[in-house]
Amino acid sequence: MTRRSFARTVAGAVAMAAVPLRPQRALDIGIGTYSYHNLSIDEMIVQLNNLRIQEIEMSRGEFMLFSKPEDSLFRSTREKLDRVGIRCVSYYTATIADARDVDSAVRFADLLGARNVSGDATGNTLVEIDRRFTREGITFGIHNHYFKGQRFPYESPDDVLKALAGLSTTVGATADVGQFASCGYDPVDAIRKLAPRLKLVHLKDIQAPHGEVNVLLGTGICRIPEVMRELRRRKFEGLVAVEYEKEGDVEDDVRREVEFARKLAA
Secondary structure (H helix, E strand, O other), rough: OOOOHHHHHHHHHHHHHHOOOOOOOOOOHHHHEHOOOOOOOHHHHHHHHHHOOEEEEEEOHHHHHHHHHHHHHHHHHHHHHHHHHHEEEEEEEOOOOOHHHHHHHHHHHHHHHHOOEEOOHHHHHHOOOOOHHHHHHEEEEEOOOOOOOHHHHHHHHEHHHHHHOOOOEEEEEEEHHHHHOOOOOOHHHHHHHHHHEEEEEEOEEEOOOOOOOOOOOOOOOOOOOHHHHHHOOOOOOOEEEEEEOOOOOOOHHHHHHHHHHHHHHH
């Protein structure tokens, strides 16, 4: 190496060192509102404000398609959320069974201002979701589930990947790490496999396989720290929605869950 080329190399290294490294973007922590299914909408909003939550997935039972909700419920809730600066970024429908359900899902998501819908559908209905949601400019995440004593179409990450084959990137996955663990699958492996098509994450911890007993994040079998590391490694930009399924007063537990998730998200 000549003296001149050496000088150029040193100058370039100094210039690079002078440029500050961009900090890695923190994961976006929000709430899956089923966590507050025992509260009224107004009481729920108080809890969300106390936790400084700015983004949610609407997943309360009265909003799901099987409840046959009226448009007025979505309009009034949107007004209340807008008033306090909380964005509904996703709407959980549960099962979308036919074209009428597809229409309802699109309309309800629009009323909430959500640009993603989570739920499940199979066969031609999934193809129709792909076509219609692409046209509407919104996305859909297939949600995995555990049901005791029965086989659900989407229990493993491979079940989800098989359904996504041949569909556009409009359709992806809403990965519920707790439900994967309930079905006996490794949540970290599920995130790794689904990462290229991941739309949203439901963050929960489970006591044991083949059951649905929720426990505080980090105390169960879901390997939550490793899940969060994998999401950060993949630079996941969607919502990581803390979801805590328990009856009774959950205020303190959800606060502890959000604090735990935020520490891992930074």
